Amino acid sequence: MDKRTETVILRIEGMTCAACSGRVEKVTSKLKGVVSSSVNLASEKATIVYDPTLIKLPQIKVAVSKAGYKAVDISGDDKCSADKIEDKFRSLRVKLIIASAFCMPLLYISMGHMIGLPLPSILHMEHHPLAFAIVQAALTLPIVAVGWRFYYVGFRAIFMRSPNMDSLIAMGTSAALIYSFYSLYSIAHGASAMEAHLYFESAAVIITLILLGKTLEARSKGKTSDAIKKLMSLTPKTAVIVRGGREVSIPAAEVAAGDLVLIRPGDKFPVDGVIVEGTTSVDEQMLTGESIPADKKIGDNVFAACINQNGSIVYRATKVGVETALAQIIKLVEQAQGSKAPIARLADTVSGYFVPFVFLIALIAFAGWMIYTGDIAFSLSVFISVMVIACPCALGLATPTAIMVATGRAAQLGILVKSGAALETAHTIDCVVLDKTGTVTQGKPDVCDVIAAEWCTKDELLKIAASAEKGSEHPLARAIAAYAENAGTKLYSSSDFAALPGHGILAKVDGMSVLIGNGRVMDDNAIAVGQLEIERERLSVDGKTAVYVAVDNKVVGIIALADVIRPDSAEAVRQLIKTGIEVIMLTGDNSATAAAIAKQAGITSVIAEVLPQDKANEIKKLQSQGRKVAMVGDGINDAPALAQADVGIAIGSGTDIAIDSADIVLIGGGLSSVPTALRLSDAAMRNIKQNLFWAFGYNVVGIPIAAGILHIFGGPLLNPMIGAAAMSLSSVSVLTNALRLRRFR
Ligand code: ADP
Ligand code: MG
16 A cells, blocks of 8 residues: 555444445545545444545545534544444434334324224214324324434435435425325315325334334444454453552553553453563463463563463553554454445445435326326325335445454454455455465474484584574574573574575574575585485475584584474365365475375375465466465465465464454464354355345335336235335344354354
C-alpha cells in the first residue's frame, strides 16, 4: 500500500439497510483524496483509506453527515460496538412492547367481528361508524409515535434522493394512514360505507412487525459479536501496582507503561510486560495455544489476559491499553469482521438500485390496478404490499453477518482470519504448500550427532561452531549455541559474521575463518568434503539436517540436528489429502532429509533445496498451472512466499499477528488448524450463498405476487400485513442461518 495513505475506521450511525451503507460508501469514495471506502452494514463501520495531504478526516465526516448519517470515531475507551448493539436491542424491545400493547386491541376491534368475536355495541361498525373509526385512529397514533424513526429517517432519505428501506415503510404506511384519515373525515361528514375503507390496522401491524424484525435482528447482531466479547472479557478489571513502595489497586485501564505490577498466584495479567522480580509459570493458552504452562523468570515477557500459576511476581508494564498483544488480536478480529468479502459487492450493487426500482413497480402496480378496477382502496393495498415486502435489508445482511460469525468463531478456535476476502478465497484452495522447518516440524532442532574429522576433536569442533553461530538467529544456529552452552563449552570471541540465506553462515573465530552450512555452500567455496559426505548422507536419510563445519577452507566435521515433526502434522496432511487437496512440502534443506521428514508426515511431493528467495517463485509456478495455492509457513523467512500465495497462513502465537504477509494466523501452532480453517471457509461461503438465495429469491417471488400478477388470473394477492411479516422474517432467517456458524467444529 502507498505509504502516504492513512486508514481510518469510523462508526456510521443511522444506517438501516444496504441502500444506506451503499450510499455512505458512494459519497465517501467520491471525495477527492479518498482512495477506497468500504462500509459494513452488520458491524456499522466504514473503513476508509485516504490521502491526508488531500483530505482531512473532518471533511470526510461532514460528507457522511450531509448524506444523512453520522460518522463517529472509534477510540480505545469507546464503548464497544457490542455494547451499542445491546443498547439498541433494549430500546427496540421497549418500543415493540408498547406497539404490541396498542396493536392487539386495534386488531380485535378492526377484524374481530369478521370471525364473530363480540364487540361492545358502541363500537359497532355499521351502527356507530364514527366511534369505530375514531377508536382505531386513537389506538394507531401511539404506534406511529413509537415508530417515528422510520418516518424521520425514511422521508429524510427521500429528500436526500437516496431512498432506503425506511423510505419504503414510511411511504407505504403513510399512504395507508392518509387514506384512513380521509375515510374518517368522510364518515364524520356522513359518507356511507367508508368504514370499510379504514387501513389503520395495516399501518399499525406493519410498524409493529417491522419493530419485531428489528428487535430480533438486533439480538442476533449482538450474538455475532459474542466471540469478541469473550476475548475482551479475558483481561482483569483491576490491577495492583507498586507505587512509592506501597501497593495500590487501580483500574486495569489506568496502568501506564513503566508501572510495576504485582501478580499473585491465580491472578490474570492486566497488561503486557517484563518480569523484574520472582519466578512463576504462566498459562498462555489463549495466546499460544500451548496447554502446558510456560516457566518464567526475571527478564521474560508476560502478556495481558494470561493466567499466573504458582509464583508471586512483580513485572514492569511495557505495553498497555490498545498496544497489548490481546488488544491487537481483538482489533484484528474486529477489522476482519468489518471487512467486506468480494461476494458482498454483488449484493450491495443490487440493493443500491433496488429501492428506486421498487418505488417504480409500486407506482406502476397502483396505477395499473386503478385504471383496471377503479377501486382506490384495492389499488392502495397493492401499493403498500409492494413497498413493504421489497425491502432489501435481508440482502444487505446476508454476507456481512456470516463473515462476522465465521471470523469470530475462527478466533475462538485459534484461527485469526485477517479479512473477509481471505475467508472467501480460502474455500477455493486446491493446493497447500507447507514449509518444512517450524511448520511440518516443531522448528526446535536439537543437536543429535557431532562427528569430527580425524584432525579435530569433538569439543573443539563444537566450540568453533557455536562461537560462529552465536551471531545467527537461525533455528539451527540457536540449537548449536544452546547445545554448546549446556555442555559447558567456553566460546571463542568471534567477528565479521555474515549469514548466507539458504546456505549457512560465515564468521571469523579466534583468527580462523569459519564456514558452516550445507553441501552446496561447501561446493561453491571449492571445499572438498571427502569421506564425510557418506556420513552426511546417512544422517539425512534419517531425517536429520547435517551441516558441515569448515575452518580455513578445510572441513573439520559435521553437526547433525534433528527436528521432530509436530504430533498433529501427519493427521492434518491426511485430512487435507482426503478432501482432495494436494499437499506439497517446500524446504531449503537437503533432499534426502526433506524426503525422510515428508515420509513421516505422509507427504508425497517435496520441493527441496530451494533458496529462501526462490520459495515465492515456486508458489508462482504452481499458480501459473492454474492452482489456487495456500502457503503455510512461520512467517519469518517465508514472508514473500506467504504474500505470493492466494492465501498465506502463518503458524505462530498471538504475539505474531503482526505478520503482515499472512492472511490467516494460526495461534496455537499445530498444522491441524489448516484443514479446520479451510473447512470453516467452506462452511462460511456455503452459508453466504444460502443467505443470498433466501434473501434474494424471496424478493423475486414476493414482489410480483404483491403487485397482483397472480391476482390477474384469479390467484391470491398479498395482504400488506402478511408482506410485513414475511419481510421481517426474511432478515431474521438470514441472521439465524448465519448464527449457525457459531457452532462450527
Ligand atoms: P528451511 O527451508 O528449512 O527453513 P533454510 O532456507 O533456512 O531452511 O536453510 C537451508 C539450509 O541452509 C539448512 O538446511 C542448512 O543446511 C543451511 N543453513 C542455513 N542457515 C544456517 C546456519 N545458520 N547454520 C548452518 N546451516 C545453515
Ligand atoms: Mg524456515
